[in-house]
Amino acid sequence: MKQVKAFVEGEEIIGFYLLKSVGIKQTNGAAPKDYLDLILADPSGEISAKFWDATHTDKETFFAPMLVKVKGLVHSYRDKLQFKISQIRPASPDDGHHITDYIRSAPVAPNDLVYAITTAAASIQDEDLRWIVNECIQKVGDKLHHYPAAKGMHHNFYAGLAYHVVRMLELAEFIVVQRPFLNRDLLIAGIILHDIAKTEELTAELGIVSEYSFTGKLIGHISLAVNWITEAALRRGMDLTSEKIVMLQHLILSHHNLGEWGSPVQPQLPEALALHLIDQLDAKMQAAEDALDTMADPGGWTPPLRALENKPLYRRKEL
Numbered sequence: 001m002k003q004v005k006a007f008v009e010g011e012e013i014i015g016f017y018l019l020k021s022v023g024i025k026q027t028n029g030a031a032p033k034d035y036l037d038l039i040l041a042d043p044s045g046e047i048s049a050k051f052w053d054a055t056h057t058d059k060e061t062f063f064a065p066m067l068v069k070v071k072g073l074v075h076s077y078r079d080k081l082q083f084k085i086s087q088i089r090p091a092s093p094d095d096g097h098h099i100t101d102y103i104r105s106a107p108v109a110p111n112d113l114v115y116a117i118t119t120a121a122a123s124i125q126d127e128d129l130r131w132i133v134n135e136c137i138q139k140v141g142d143k144l145h146h147y148p149a150a151k152g153m154h155h156n157f158y159a160g161l162a163y164h165v166v167r168m169l170e171l172a173e174f175i176v177v178q179r180p181f182l183n184r185d186l187l188i189a190g191i192i193l194h195d196i197a198k199t200e201e202l203t204a205e206l207g208i209v210s211e212y213s214f215t216g217k218l219i220g221h222i223s224l225a226v227n228w229i230t231e232a233a234l235r236r237g238m239d240l241t242s243e244k245i246v247m248l249q250h251l252i253l254s255h256h257n258l259g260e261w262g263s264p265v266q267p268q269l270p271e272a273l274a275l276h277l278i279d280q281l282d283a284k285m286q287a288a289e290d291a292l293d294t295m296a297d298p299g300g301w302t303p304p305l306r307a308l309e310n311k312p313l314y315r316r317k318e319l
Contacts, residue, residue: 003044005294007074007081014071016091017042018102020208021064024054036062040070040083043104045294047074049083058088065208067091067099080303103206105158110145113162117144120169121192126185128236128244133189135232136196136225143199151202151209153307154283154290158207161198164282165191171278179274186244187271190251194275197224222262225252251275288313 001015017040026032036051036058049072051058062068072085091097106113121137124130137144144162149155155164168191176184201216201224202209215224226249233245247269254272256263257280267273287307292315295302299317304310 004040004042004047005044005296007047007083007296009074009076009081011074012072013074013083014069016067016069016095016097016102018099019062019064019066019068020046021210022062024059027052034059036085038062038085040068041104042102047081047083048077049085051085051088061090062088064210065099065103065206067097067102069095099206103158103208105207106155106160106163108159108163108166110159110162113159113166114144116166116169117162117192120188124185124188126244128233128238129185129189129248131236132229132232132248133192135235136193136228139228140196140199144196146207147199147202147204148207148209149195149198151212154286156207156209160207161195164195164286167282167286168278171281172274175274175278179270181270182274183271186247186251186269187274189248190255190271190275191278193225193229193248194252194255194279195221195225197221197228200224220262222252222256222264247271255279284308 002013004017007013020039020041022039023037024034025037026034033052034054036054038049038051039046040049041047049070067090069089069091070083070085071087072083074081074083076082091099118137121130121133124133146158147162148157148160149164150160155161169188172184172187172191176182176187198221201213201221203211203213203216229245229249229252230240233240238245250265250269251272254263254265254267255275257266257276267276284307287305291302291305291313295315299315301312301314304312
């Protein structure tokens with residue numbers, strides 16, 4: 001079956017793909033008609049798709065995520081490939097395909113990722129910080145095995161959140177050796193907790209975010225994580241004004257760096273600065289890797305990338 005990233009303008013495609021999102025929209029004509037606005041995907045990438053002749057039954061049949069069989073034509077719209085669907089149906093058990101085979105996931109097994117995170121948590125020497133981190137990990141439960149880190153920006157795949165945290169922990173272990181003035185316990189705790197409340201901010205299934213939750217929309221993962229730290233500290237009987245609690249909360253509150261990016265304060269601790277930069281490095285490099293991996297040709301330019309200030313990247317054909 002042809003991978004999405006190998007689609008070529010003008011070719012007809014028949015195959016099974018993941019229905020990653022679906023919305024009902026209307027045409028702009030004098031007599032507007034409903035159509036399905038879809039995203040089809042497989043582990044190689046995704047493509048915008050339209051099903052113009054949607055019936056009332058179609059609108060009640062298709063939802064995300066689900067596996068579908070489609071027939072249609074690849075064409076170009078505003079310099080991007082798009083898929084015009086002529087036929088679509090849900091996959092059936094008799095087809096012999098499983099939805100998990102069409103879902104992009106972290107390149108490391110989820111159990112290994114969670115083990116790396118819990119091992120890092122156990123290595124925190126400060127008993128209070130270690131206790132708080134473990135309380136938050138337990139609060140998340142099984143979600144850490146499969147949740148994505150975002151809806152679309154970076155690490156938006158199965159177990160993407162855990163993969164993001166583990167890659168950041170690896171960077172942190174290098175940096176605390178290179179920069180010994182950094183407090184390892186505080187930085188490791190901040191990395192594990194900085195995005196952990198995305199498990200409550202996002203509504204996700206099979207690593208695919210369908211929407212932001214009610215709590216996520218009104219509070220957000222940064223404030224949620226700070227609340228979790230407060231709750232854990234109270235259960236341990238800690239003074240909420242103690243330096244270590246305030247510093248850990250500062251790392252979470254400042255890790256986006258700017259107010260327009262969601263942070264109420266900017267980094268004012270060396271560990272907070274390190275956390276922000278490590279987070280940015282891993283997020284931007286993942287966005288770059290994703291864009292390069294979904295290119296069908298051996299060389300050329302990616303589309304403009306939101307995570308890189310809408311700049312494209314060039315992939316070399318060879319050195």
